[in-house]
Amino acid sequence: MTSPRVIPIVDQRPPRPSRGRVPAPMASSRTGDLLLPDSLHALPPLDRLKRPLHDLRISVTDRCNFRCSYCMPKEVFTKDYPYLPHGDLLTFEEIARLARAFVSLGVRKIRLTGGEPLLRKNIEALIEQLADIRTPQGQPLELTLTTNGTLLARKAASLKAAGLRRATISLDALDDTIFRQMNDMDYPVAGVLEGIAAARAAGLGPLKINMVVKRGVNDHEIVPMARHFQREGLTLRFIEYMDVGATNGWRMDEVLPSAAVLERLQHAAAQGMLPALAPLERAAPGETAERWGYADGSAEVGFISSVTHAFCGDCNRARLSTEGQLYLCLFAHQGHDLRGLLRAGASDEDIAAAISGVWQERTDRYSELRASLPPESLGAMRPRIEMSYIGG
């Protein structure tokens, strides 16, 4: 028999004042008593839907130097927006300590994100700490980050030297006018391509390129992007425009389903503009993208279809916000305060136990539920956390 211990997770902070048009990210209001068996570490925890914990996404800043309308629209994310004050951010030591607890519970892959992760000062120092972590079997972690690429030309070599293994770079168009409009900072495509080249030269591959597709905005860039990155031998992933957060004014008619993207690629292949494509096996359980490969082996494409083809069934991702809230779903509206535990002096064991307890209660499957609802009811669903805060 195991003897249960009880650890309360209570967020005792007063709500942060909201100064912008959008309320500050919601703090956890959950008050829960977690039953913790002493045999906690014997087996990695499963959630209520029997999903293990494997990936951890860590948002290291809620700030970004882009204002993509689908993520951080300029009208909302003004200079007066209530970004997190510096003291609220987890320190690198706190992040590394939490990461070790997550690894003890099964996490094998860590992705740094944001906001724009390369804006966090001296991010290399955090990467060094994370790169030192070993699994219980003595293996290093798969350590990667997602970036808009603007600072990569300058930082790729130092990131690699610090221990970063791979990078995913976001780029929504090759057409300079369209791209400048989409990032809404008049930033040129050339800067991101330079970043991609630097990442490649530094050995941060295999590189992946993320393209969010918005119908009527950049869908005519699908084939040019595919041709470019096929020739480069890099994986291009098409992401369906998602209803994350509460500020992007998401509408279903702006989503171009992955099936339609694939059809355009196949049409281009039939015209000899691209090699033929064939479906590939998933590389790992819980992988977000459906993979296809060019028949000549030159490159892959991926489809991330959270809107039309929900993949909650084997979702094994946890998310740690910039201020140390644990979220169990990209579409969550509430987190679990881990920073409070850290700063209250909890032991490593208690922290791991608390995370395990939260994970074991997890039932989240937002995208699947959304798929079963009529589009008109989506607006009435509870407000969600912004992607720039929770991490993409």
Ligand code: SAM
């Ligand atoms: N700043 C980094 C970047 O640009 O890659 C990391 C953070 S960003 C939130 C992570 C990924 O989420 C990017 O590839 C971005 O394009 C994607 N993203 C943001 N908002 C989205 C939305 N509404 N739908 C689909 N993807 C989105």
